[in-house]
Each structure stands twice: as structure tokens, then as C-alpha cells.
Amino acid sequence: MDSKFEHKKIEEKILKRWEEGNYFHAERDPKKKPFTIVLPPPNASGKMHTGNVLMIAIEDLLIRWKRMQGYSALWLPGTDHAGFETQTTFERELRKKGKSRFDYDRNTLYSMIWNFVQENKGLIETQIRQMGASVDWSRYTFTLDNDAVDIVLSTFEKMEKEGLVYRDDYVVNYSFKWGTTFSDAEITFKERKDPLYYIKYGPLTVATVRPETKLGDTALAVNPKDKRYKNFVGKVIEFEDVTGPNSLKVIADSYVDPKFGTGVLKVTPAHDKNDFEIGIRHGLEVKNVISTDGRMSANAGKYADLKVLEARKQITEDLQALGSIEKIDESYEHLVPVDYRSEDYIEQLVLPNWFIKVDHPKKSLKKPALDVVKQKKLKIFPKWREITYTRWVENMHDWAISRQVVWGIRVPAWYKLDENPEITLAFLDDTGNFITGKAGELLKDYSLETIEKGLQTLYAPKSSKYVVSKTSPGTGYLQETDTFDTWFSSGQWPLVTLRYPNSEDYKYYYPTSVLETGWEIVTRWVSRMVMFGIYLTGDVPFHEVYLHGHIRAIDGKKMSKSLGNVINPEEYMEKYGVDALRMGLISGTANGKDFNFPRDKIIGYRNFANKIWNMTRFMLMMMEKEDITKYADLILPSKEAEKAMSKKDKEVLKGLEGLIKKVDKNLVKYRFADAGEDIYQFMWHEVADNYIEHVKNLEDKKVSLGVLHHVMTECLKLLHPFMPFVTEAIWQEIPRADSVDLAASPWPQA
RNA sequence: GGGGAAUUAGCUCAGUGGUUUAGAGCACUCGGUUUACAUCCGAGGGGUCGUAGGUUCAAAUCCUACAUUCCCCACCA
Numbered sequence: 001m002d003s004k005f006e007h008k009k010i011e012e013k014i015l016k017r018w019e020e021g022n023y024f025h026a027e028r029d030p031k032k033k034p035f036t037i038v039l040p041p042p043n044a045s046g047k048m049h050t051g052n053v054l055m056i057a058i059e060d061l062l063i064r065w066k067r068m069q070g071y072s073a074l075w076l077p078g079t080d081h082a083g084f085e086t087q088t089t090f091e092r093e094l095r096k097k098g099k100s101r102f103d104y105d106r107n108t109l110y111s112m113i114w115n116f117v118q119e120n121k122g123l124i125e126t127q128i129r130q131m132g133a134s135v136d137w138s139r140y141t142f143t144l145d146n147d148a149v150d151i152v153l154s155t156f157e158k159m160e161k162e163g164l165v166y167r168d169d170y171v172v173n174y175s176f177k178w179g180t181t182f183s184d185a186e187i188t189f190k191e192r193k194d195p196l197y198y199i200k201y202g203p204l205t206v207a208t209v210r211p212e213t214k215l216g217d218t219a220l221a222v223n224p225k226d227k228r229y230k231n232f233v234g235k236v237i238e239f240e241d242v243t244g245p246n247s248l249k250v251i252a253d254s255y256v257d258p259k260f261g262t263g264v265l266k267v268t269p270a271h272d273k274n275d276f277e278i279g280i281r282h283g284l285e286v287k288n289v290i291s292t293d294g295r296m297s298a299n300a301g302k303y304a305d306l307k308v309l310e311a312r313k314q315i316t317e318d319l320q321a322l323g324s325i326e327k328i329d330e331s332y333e334h335l336v337p338v339d340y341r342s343e344d345y346i347e348q349l350v351l352p353n354w355f356i357k358v359d360h361p362k363k364s365l366k367k368p369a370l371d372v373v374k375q376k377k378l379k380i381f382p383k384w385r386e387i388t389y390t391r392w393v394e395n396m397h398d399w400a401i402s403r404q405v406v407w408g409i410r411v412p413a414w415y416k417l418d419e420n421p422e423i424t425l426a427f428l429d430d431t432g433n434f435i436t437g438k439a440g441e442l443l444k445d446y447s448l449e450t451i452e453k454g455l456q457t458l459y460a461p462k463s464s465k466y467v468v469s470k471t472s473p474g475t476g477y478l479q480e481t482d483t484f485d486t487w488f489s490s491g492q493w494p495l496v497t498l499r500y501p502n503s504e505d506y507k508y509y510y511p512t513s514v515l516e517t518g519w520e521i522v523t524r525w526v527s528r529m530v531m532f533g534i535y536l537t538g539d540v541p542f543h544e545v546y547l548h549g550h551i552r553a554i555d556g557k558k559m560s561k562s563l564g565n566v567i568n569p570e571e572y573m574e575k576y577g578v579d580a581l582r583m584g585l586i587s588g589t590a591n592g593k594d595f596n597f598p599r600d601k602i603i604g605y606r607n608f609a610n611k612i613w614n615m616t617r618f619m620l621m622m623m624e625k626e627d628i629t630k631y632a633d634l635i636l637p638s639k640e641a642e643k644a645m646s647k648k649d650k651e652v653l654k655g656l657e658g659l660i661k662k663v664d665k666n667l668v669k670y671r672f673a674d675a676g677e678d679i680y681q682f683m684w685h686e687v688a689d690n691y692i693e694h695v696k697n698l699e700d701k702k703v704s705l706g707v708l709h710h711v712m713t714e715c716l717k718l719l720h721p722f723m724p725f726v727t728e729a730i731w732q733e734i735p736r737a738d739s740v741d742l743a744a745s746p747w748p749q750a
Numbered sequence: 751g752g753g754g755a756a757u758u759a760g761c762u763c764a765g766u767g768g769u770u771u772a773g774a775g776c777a778c779u780c781g782g783u784u785u786a787c788a789u790c791c792g793a794g795g796g797g798u799c800g801u802a803g804g805u806u807c808a809a810a811u812c813c814u815a816c817a818u819u820c821c822c823c824a825c826c827a
Contacts, residue, residue, distance in 0.1 A: 003787075196827090208827060254751070257826065265827055272827075334826085388754065388822085475824075519754095520822070550821080556762095558821080587775090590764055594821070600776045601761070607789040625785085671766075677774070689791075696785065730751035 001733055004306035005613035007577030007606075010729045015129065017728070023067075023743045024134040026074035028508040035071035036512035037063055039128075039135060040525075044142060045086055048127040050551045050597065051518060053569045054589070057131045057582035058548060058672060059516050064721035065667055066436070066513075068747035070130065074509055076497040077135035079124060081143045081672055083115065083408040083486045090116050090407070105428050105454045106406055106481060113407045114144075129572075132578055132724045134743070139505070141497045143489055144409070148496045152489045153412050153470050154520070155536065160468045162577045164357045164365075167462055169286055169350035171276040173337060176294035177344040181351065181404040191305050195242050195723060196332035197316065198262065202239035206233065207261025207333065210271075211319060212311040212727045214241075215300045216289040217248060219267040221278060224252035226514055242318040242689040243301050251282050268351045280397065286350055292424055292459060294347075346450035352462045353480065354402035354411055358531070365531040369393050372540050378530065380545045381670045382592040385519055394524040401488045404457065408483030413466045416476050417443060417451075420464045423478075428454035448476065457481045463636070491528030501536070512542045517548035519592070546670045549586070549594040556596050567597050579723035580606035583676060586722065590673035608680055609726040612719075615688050616730045619708055622733075626701050630733040635706040649707045652691045655682060656711050660750040663718050672722075679719050709734070714748045 001010075018024065037059050042052050059075060066074035070128070084667060090113050091101055101109055108146075121142075128135065139147055159165050172181040194209040207596040209213070220237065222229040232250040239246055248266075251494045255278055256265045269279030272290040279286060291297040296304050296311045303311045319325050337346040358366045370393050372378040373386065380386040404412055413424060421440025429435050430450055435442065442451065458481045460466065466480070467473045489496070494515075515526065526545060552558055553565035560566065578718060584602030588595045628634055635641050637653060645649030645653075659682045666675035691711070695704045720727040720742050731742040 001786095004789075005787095067780075168802085206827085210827085255824090255826090258826065268827090274825075274827075277824085291756080384754080392823090523823085547781095554762095556820085564775065588763085591766085596762065598762070598775090604775060610789050614787035614790090616786085621786065666766095669766080673764080674766085677764085681774085688787090692786085693791090729781085 001120045001612075001613070001617045004615070005189045005610045005726060005729075007579065007609070008574075010133075011130070011578060012354060012460055012727050014725050014728050015036045015132065017741065018132075018614075019133070021741055023741070023745060024075070024136050025138055026072050026136050026595050027292075028504060029072050031272060032070060032072040034507040034509045034513075035063070035066040035073045035196055035326075036076070037074075037514050038076045038497050038512055039078060039133075040515075040517045040521075041078040041080035041141075041143065041490065041493065042083060042124050044124065045089065045117045046082070047123050048569055049129075050567050050569050050585070052127075052472075052547055053131065054551060055516065055518070055583045056128065056131045057586050058546070059671060060131070060133050060582075060724070061586065061721040062514060062516070062667075064743070065747065067134070067743075068720070068745060070715065072508075072745065074139070074492065075133070075135045076139055076141070077128065077133070078141040078143070078493070078497055080405060080486070080490060083403065083405055083483065087113060087119060087405050102434070102456070103432075104456075106456050107453075109406050129574070130578065131582070134724075139497065140195055143302055143493075143496070145540040146501065148489075149409055151496050151500060152409055152484065152492055155492060155532065156412060156484075156488075157470070158470055158536075159356065160361075162363055164363060165468075166355050166357065166362050166462075167352050167464075168355050168398075169270075169288070169462060170353040170355075171348050172351050172353070172404070173271075174347045174349040174351065175344060175346055176292070178706060180660070183388045186582070187232060188468060190336055192336050193331065193333050194336075197319075198326040198328070198331040199266075199319060200239070200326055201264075201266070204229070204236040204237060204250070204264045205262045205326050206264045207329075208656060209310065209334065210267060210607045211302070211315045212296070212308060213268045213271045213289065214315070215243065215296070215303065216268045216270045216287045217266045218269060218279065218284045218287055220250045221250050221253045221256050221267050222250065222263060223256040223258045223266045224254060225576060226258040228258075240322060242322065242488070244316055251278075252280050253283075257295065267427065271348050273348055273599065276348075276350070290347060290349060292349065292351070294396065304472070308643065323492055323576050333750040342701065352464075353400045354413075354480075356399045356401055358396055363535065365535055366393060366396055369527060369530045372530065372534065378543065381547065385522065385547050385592065388519065388528060389522050393527050393605070395525070401483035401485045401486075402480075403485050404481075405483055406481075408486065411478040411482050411484060412470050412609075413468050413553065414473050414477040415458070415460050415480070416465050417448060417478055418476060420460060420658040422461050423464060424459040425451060426456045427451050427455065429730050447480075452478060455481065463505050473507065487524050487528050491532045492536075494529060494533060495536060510537065510541075512544055514544045515542040516546045518550060520550070522547060547592055549592050551588070552594060552596050554597050554599060572602055576602050576606040577609060577725070579609050579725050583608075584723050587673045587676050592670075592672065598611060603682075605680075606722070608684065609723060611688065612716075613686055613726065613730060615683070615692065615714065616733060618692065619705070619712060620733065623705055623709075626705060628702075628705060629735070631737050634735070635703050637707055637710050641703060641706065644703045645707065646704070648691065648694050649704055652686065652711055653707060655686050656714055657750050660714070660718065663749070676722050679715065679722070683715050683719070687715065716742060719744055719749050720745075 063075045084324045096102055174181050196209055197205050198207050198209050199211060200203050204220060204650060221368045236247050236249050253272060267275045267278050267288050268283050268285045269276045271290060274585040287299055289297055289300045290308060294307055296306050298675050332652060338344060369389060380389060421438060423439040425439055450505055458478060496510050496512050500506045529541045555565055557563060559564060580602050583605040584598050587601050590599035659678060662678050663675045695701055698704055716727045716731055728742045
């Protein structure tokens with residue numbers, strides 16, 4: 001053995017050994033109990049970050065521990081298509097070539113992104129492997145694999161059949177220029193100076209920069225704590241409007257800032273996100289006054305078909321004529337949303353989206369998701385995180401599952417164009433020109449084939465007729481261009497990875513044992529998996545949830561590119577080894593709280609790896625001197641050997657027994673850092689500093705070396721799930737009863 | 751604005767059901783080349799547990815308020 005433990009020399013060798021042994025492949029065995037974890041799928045085209053490392057370290061620890069305990073331990077790997085994120089990354093690449101997503105039809109863009117992901121997919125997979133993650137690669141799933149997609153589509157079909165799916169309006173960021181929606185992350189805000197109009201609504205006055213949206217007002221709102229307007233709450237205000245006599249109800253909502261303007265807000269649910277939310281809270285009507293073509297809609301009455309800014313001008317003049325404008329603040333500066341590409345104005349519009357009912361009277365998704373937590377069929381660790389889950393699920397309203405991005409699973413709904421002339425289409429014609437308009441008009445000039453081939457987006461009004469089907473229901477149909485929210489598909493991840501509903505794996509391994517992930521996606525991901533799991537199978541998708549904390553940068557701040565404090569885990573793997581990095585991160589998170597990147601601990605555990613390496617060397621050296629060269633030469637602890645044992649021998653054996661108990665106890669409670677710390681303290685300070693120093697000076701070492709051999713091999717087993725590489729490497733050096741590798745060895749019994 | 755959490759040694763953090771002298775790692779001081787390991791060994795210094803009250807025989811731990819910090823969600827008509 002080398003005098004130092006050199007991780008770089010052994011990591012690759014050990015990996016090969018494990019793979020040749022096929023230890024990570026789980027066999028369904030009726031005699032064994034299953035233990036299953038699904039790996040939260042990292043972005044397929046991304047690379048390993050510190051959060052992934054921690055996640056893998058914890059899950060591998062659990063899986064190796066249970067595998068050694070004799071469970072059929074299955075760790076299901078996979079990667080996520082990461083819809084929006086990947087599309088954005090890809091578009092950045094396109095921009096470098098002077099192109100954008102608007103230069104391509106939907107299908108071409110999709111296959112370009114597909115190829116991009118395939119080219120970049122290898123990195124994260126290699127890194128998962130290098131981490132020593134004992135995942136079962138034979139059961140690998142990518143979220144866009146055909147059979148994975150098929151399960152997701154079947155779920156949608158089932159939900160549609162059972163009345164859980166509906167289409168409704170939802171506020172989106174819409175660009176008239178590009179004829180498409182933009183996600184929140186694609187929006188930036190630009191500072192602009194606009195006149196702020198103080199408009200009279202009978203006895204009340206409202207400050208707004210957008211008088212034209214008053215046509216879509218369906219209430220006035222004040223803050224419930226605002227004494228000035230207390231008497232108006234609940235009353236209906238009557239006033240003379242530009243369209244004639246009008247009336248609006250006054251509601252109280254804490255969203256309203258009493259300090260802004262007059263403290264009275266006009267609520268326009270159709271054209272403002274916050275107003276939309278207020279509208280939901282108070283059951284207000286959504287009155288759409290602006291269309292996707294950038295003109296006022298039919299609801300705007302005599303202002304219909306005017307462009308937004310023309311309407312603003314006209315309405316302002318009409319208000320002046322009515323004497324309804326109290327004053328105009330010309331120096332008002334505010335931020336307006338613009339698209340990230342051209343900084344062109346973004347309008348908030350309500351457009352039809354696909355929704356899932358979460359509290360359907362017969363098939364509620366929400367209620368059972370809360371019940372299982374209350375009834376402890378699903379346990380959340382650490383316990384104090386539970387409230388995040390329950391509160392969010394309690395307040396959850398219907399879920400908008402459609403997204404206007406290309407990179408994802410397309411909603412399997414089909415519209416017959418000639419039956420839905422009101423559908424808005426955007427496509428590239430045969431010569432690549434961008435065309436947009438209503439289906440009824442466009443079909444006169446373009447063939448369906450041309451439209452389908454060049455199709456970018458399609459907006460079907462709420463009332464459109466559609467057919468849900470995995471494949472085209474016939475000629476004349478166009479498929480919905482919206483894709484599913486990532487969480488709609490990843491919410492079915494435990495079912496997808498186990499190939500619900502007919503596979504043997506599903507029957508044996510479902511429900512899974514533990515779901516381990518970062519706490520920030522409890523609401524978005526965990527809650528959805530619980531909902532889908534119960535909805536489809538009647539049972540929870542996992543019995544326990546463990547939520548780890550976030551790793552902050554060394555300076556205690558959140559890692560971010562702009563601060564330049566992002567830690568690349570590869571650097572630490574390279575420098576200190578995978579084991580040290582894994583163990584260091586695990587020991588940084590004692591109780592699921594956020595923590596700073598524990599560089600000192602990583603170095604400390606690198607030293608520890610070297611320490612146990614040298615303890616082994618020394619033990620072997622002493623054994624050799626005593627002519628103990630094979631397993632059979634050892635006097636191992638037994639009833640008989642006990643008579644010859646000293647107090648020290650018995651003490652260290654007792655210490656080992658206590659350690660095994662402590663480690664098991666802490667692992668059951670997800671107290672990984674404590675378990676790791678216990679092993680560290682025992683091996684270094686009890687075994688090395690105390691016991692080995694004692695044995696060193698003995699005249700007759702035979703009995704004690706047997707004890708030491710036993711203690712060392714048991715400790716290596718305990719440590720293996722934490723630091724798999726160094727323990728396996730040492731294991732190979734020590735004489736043993738059989739040739740079983742450590743990864744396949746049984747867990748110590750106290 | 752709504753929600754979650756933190757405040758313990760110079761630094762980073764444990765302290766899980768309320769009880770001896772409040773622990774660990776790093777850093778620091780002193781001393782060590784003994785059959786492995788200087789990525790080592792031995793010894794040591796360092797804390798009125800954020801502040802103020804309260805409950806109790808007993809509080810870092812439970813309760814209340816305040817201060818400071820961090821994070822999540824929603825974000826200004």
C-alpha cells in the first residue's frame with residue numbers, strides 16, 4: 001500500500017469493480033423487502049452542481065445502507081428535459097449564430113433542441129457515475145422517452161375523461177410583436193415615464209397609467225385597513241363613464257397599498273396579473289378588452305378595433321370632456337414589462353390555458369394529499385418543513401398545466417380547423433415568411449399542409465371544440481401547440497420510472513420508500529407527486545420525504561453567477577476526492593437547514609480517508625510481524641477468545657457495539673451528519689489514538705490483532721455508505737473470510 | 751405584503767424529551783521525527799448561549815416582546 005491514500009489512483013478502478021459485480025442492479029426478490037428511491041432527475045443537458053452532489057451523497061448513503069441490510073434496494077436514475085431552462089439555453093446558442101426561435105417552425109425547433117440535448121446529455125450521466133452513485137442504470141429514464149411520455153399522456157386522457165381537465169382563461173405575458181407568450185423569466189422591466197391619470201369614479205378617485213383598461217374594470221379595491229374608505233367597502237358606486245352610466249362594487253383586499261395614489265385600485269382582472277388574482281379571491285368577472293392582435297376587443301364597445309395607444313388617447317379625451325380627470329401627474333416613473341429580445345412592450349392578456357381541477361367533488365386531488373400527511377402515511381423530515389407543504393396545498397387553486405414553450409410534452413388535444421375558424425395561427429409559409437391570423441381567413445390562402453408544416457403557435461379560444469387523443473384523430477386536425485408544465489410530467493416521476501401500471505417493477509417497488517430532495521421544490525414537485533400518486537394508484541408515491549438544506553457559497557451568500565461565488569464541485573472532487581466531498585457535504589447538514597459550503601470539513605474528511613488508510617497499513621504491518629498473513633491465522637473475537645482478552649480489547653468491542661447502534665439510530669432519523677461524526681470520532685480517536693497505540697506496545701499482539709481486524713472491518717462497513725471509495729479500496733487490502741466486495745457485504749449487527 | 755428559519759468559542763456549526771464542568775472541526779498557544787499517518791501525536795487557552803422579561807426546584811433549550819440576519823413566495827396600479 002502507498003503511504004498516502006491517493007483517491008485519483010483508485011476511484012476509477014473501484015467504479016469498474018462495482019460495475020463488473022453488477023451490485024447496483026436491483027433484482028425483484030419476494031424473499032426480500034424492497035427499498036426504493038427515485039433520483040430527482042437533474043437537467044439532462046446540464047452539469048453537476050453542489051446541490052446535485054449533496055442529493056446524490058445522501059441518497060447513495062441511504063441506498064447502500066439498505067442494500068447492505070439485505071433489502072432489494074433500487075435507486076432509479078433519470079434526467080429531466082427541463083422544458084423552459086433548456087429552451088432558454090438553446091436560444092442563447094441560437095443567438096450567438098444570429099438566429100432566434102422565431103426563425104423556425106415548431107417541429108424543426110423541437111428536433112434541434114432534441115439534438116442539442118442528446119449532444120450534451122453525456123456529461124451529467126458521467127458525473128453521476130463518478131460520484132459513485134449506486135443507481136441502477138438498466139432502469140434509466142429520460143422524461144421524453146417514448147414510454148415515459150406515453151404514461152403522462154394516458155394520465156391526461158384519464159383526467160380529461162373524468163372531468164378533471166378544463167380550459168379557461170389565464171393571465172399570460174403576451175407580445176403583439178412576436179405573436180407569442182413569454183414566460184415570467186423572459187420578461188425584463190424597463191423604466192419609463194408615463195402620465196399618471198387621476199380618474200374619478202363617482203365619489204372615489206383612482207390613479208392609473210392605463211385609462212384604456214378601465215373598460216375591463218370589474219371592481220374597485222381598497223385596503224381593508226384603510227379608514228378613509230371603510231364606509232365604501234361592499235357598496236356599489238355609480239358614476240358616469242365614457243361608455244355611459246356605469247357601476248362598480250368596492251371590495252377590500254390587502255393587496256392594495258394605501259400609500260399609492262389615492263389608495264383606491266381599479267381592478268382589471270383581464271389585463272393585470274395581480275388584478276387577476278384579486279379577481280379569483282373575490283369571484284370577479286374577467287372582462288377582456290384587448291385582443292391578441294393588439295387592438296381593443298368587442299367588449300370595448302365603441303372603442304373596439306382601436307390600437308391600445310389610440311384607445312388610451314381617445315378615452316383620456318373623453319374623460320376630460322366628462323370632467324372625470326381630477327389631475328395628471330406627468331412625472332410618474334415606473335417599470336413596464338418588455339420582452340427580453342426586442343424590449344418591445346408586453347401586454348398581460350388572459351388566454352385560454354389547460355387546467356386541472358384540484359378539488360373535484362368526486363376525485364379531489366387536494367384533499368387526499370393533505371390527509372396522508374395528517375394521518376402520517378406520508379412523513380416529512382425535518383418535521384418543521386411540513387407546514388410549508390400543508391399550507392401550500394391548502395391554498396392551492398386549480399392548476400394551469402399548459403405552457404407556451406416548444407420543448408416539452410405537447411398537450412394531446414386536436415382541433416379541427418374548419419370547425420374552429422376563430423383559432424389564431426402563427427406559422428412560416430413555404431418561403432419562410434411569418435404569417436399570423438385567424439384560421440378561418442388563413443385557410444382561404446394556405447393549405448392545411450403548409451400551415452401544419454410551418455406552424456409555430458396556435459391559440460384556440462376557450463369555446464373551441466377539441467378531441468383528446470395521443471395520435472391525430474384524422475385529416476383536417478391540428479394539434480395543440482402548448483406543452484405541459486414540467487411539473488405535470490415530473491409529478492408522475494415515481495410512476496413513470498417504475499413503468500406504471502403493468503410492469504413487475506411497479507408491482508414490487510411501489511410505493512417507493514423515501515423521496516429525498518431540496519426543500520424549495522416541496523410545493524411544486526412533491527405535492528404534485530403525492531396528488532398524482534394517490535389519484536392513479538390510490539396509494540402514496542413514497543412513505544417518507546427528506547428535505548435537505550441549500551448550500552450557500554463560502555461567504556454565506558446564495559451562489560449566483562453575478563456574484564461570482566459559484567462553487568464547481570469538480571474542483572473539490574479532483575483535489576480532495578469524491579469521498580471527502582460527499583462526506584463533507586453530508587456533515588454540513590445536520591438538521592436540514594441551509595448551510596455554507598463546508599470547505600474545512602471536506603479537507604477534514606480527506607485527512608480522515610488518509611488516516612484510515614494508514615491505520616490499515618499499520619494493522620497489516622503488525623499482523624505480518626506476527627505471521628498473520630491470511631484470514632485463517634486470525635484469532636477473532638469469540639466466546640473462547642474472550643478469556644484471553646484484556647480490558648482494552650473488551651472496551652473497544654463495546655465501543656464498536658455502541659457505535660453500530662448509534663449509527664443505525666441516527667440514520668433512521670435522517671441524522672446523517674451525526675452518524676458520520678460518530679464513526680469519525682470512534683475510528684480516529686478511539687481506535688487509532690487509543691486502541692492501536694495500546695496494541696502497538698503489547699508483547700503478544702495475537703488476540704488484540706484479531707479484535708482490531710474485527711473492529712476495522714465492521715467500521716469499514718459502517719463507513720462505506722458515506723465514503724464508498726476509500727472503504728472499498730481498503731477492504732481489498734485486508735485478509736477476509738470470503739472474496740465478497742464491501743459494496744455487497746452485509747451491514748454490521750450490534 | 752404573506753410564510754419559514756437563524757442568532758452558541760476568533761471562524762463554520764452541533765446541542766434531538768429541560769438536569770453533572772455547554773461540544774466538534776478549523777484557527778490559536780506549548781511540547782513531540784516513538785513500528786502507519788505532519789493529511790500526524792500529546793497538552794492547553796478560549797463561551798454571562800442576540801437583548802429584555804416570564805414560567806420552573808432547574809432554561810442555550812419552553813413562553814412573550816424587541817433587535818439583527820438569511821431564505822421562499824407574491825411584487826407595486
